[in-house]
Amino acid sequence: MNIIERTWNSSLGKKYVMAITGAGLFVFLIGHLVGNLQVFGPPELINGYAHFLKSKPALIWGARLGLLACVGLHILAAVTLHKLNEAARPVGYAGKGAYGASKASQYMLPTGLIIAAFIIYHLAHFTVLLPFVNGVGDFAKLTTTLHGETVPDVYAMMVLGFQVWWVVAFYLVAQALLFVHLSHGLTAMFQSLGFRDHVWWPRIQLFAKGASVALLIGYSIIPVAIFLRLVGNEYVDQGRFKQKAQAAPSALIAVQGKEAK
Numbered sequence: 001m002n003i004i005e006r007t008w009n010s011s012l013g014k015k016y017v018m019a020i021t022g023a024g025l026f027v028f029l030i031g032h033l034v035g036n037l038q039v040f041g042p043p044e045l046i047n048g049y050a051h052f053l054k055s056k057p058a059l060i061w062g063a064r065l066g067l068l069a070c071v072g073l074h075i076l077a078a079v080t081l082h083k084l085n086e087a088a089r090p091v092g093y094a095g096k097g098a099y100g101a102s103k104a105s106q107y108m109l110p111t112g113l114i115i116a117a118f119i120i121y122h123l124a125h126f127t128v129l130l131p132f133v134n135g136v137g138d139f140a141k142l143t144t145t146l147h148g149e150t151v152p153d154v155y156a157m158m159v160l161g162f163q164v165w166w167v168v169a170f171y172l173v174a175q176a177l178l179f180v181h182l183s184h185g186l187t188a189m190f191q192s193l194g195f196r197d198h199v200w201w202p203r204i205q206l207f208a209k210g211a212s213v214a215l216l217i218g219y220s221i222i223p224v225a226i227f228l229r230l231v232g233n234e235y236v237d238q239g240r241f242k243q244k245a246q247a248a249p250s251a252l253i254a255v256q257g258k259e260a261k
Helices: 003-008 011-040 043-054 057-088 108-126 154-161 165-192 201-227 241-247
Strands: 143-146 149-152
Touching: 003 011, 011 043, 011 057, 011 154, 011 165, 011 201, 043 057, 043 143, 043 149, 043 154, 057 108, 108 154, 108 165, 154 201, 165 201
Parallel strands: none
Antiparallel strands: 143 149
16 A cells, blocks of 8 residues: 555545645635736736636646646545544534534535535636526627737626626625635644644634635625626626627627727
């Protein structure tokens, strides 16, 4: 049995896997948020960013495969640890959970699984561009010109996508669950990696709460600002944008900046 098998077959090894993959996903969340916040700038900013990523297929596919591996291993380790814990204690706790356990820690598995389902929806919404998941139209038809080249108009996709109330509501629920998951997951990550002591632990807890709140605000402010028409107002007319998007989404690009006048 090699070291990988020995690590995986032990509960401590699974905790290490969860901690390391969780750290990778946390770093991705920060980078992804920084990229998405560019929607608050001119359309060319986020469109240029998206085009740069798509122009580097080795980079983007390497990142996607790495993220897929992290998500898969993270979920697998969580599920197997949950089963091991249940097997070790066939009789449940008299109360709602272990003594001293936070609400976030008690719901780590269900919140994680719901977040995984949201990731699938998010990919279908803005990466695979499946028309039936956005409630507006075919995002694949949304293009713009950038430095003389026709590229996907990611700015328009985000603006139109977050004009639908149930899409915004789903995103906000997912961000709230992500906050709950991270508020405990980050502290558990440091604990699994051996950083819990009387000096560092209060700082780690403060960092976990602060980082969770920052990500919640950062990810939530994007759909809310767009839905309230604080961003991208020049792309849509309040009474007619749905009809235009469903009939011919690409036509929206031709009227950019005109209908709002």
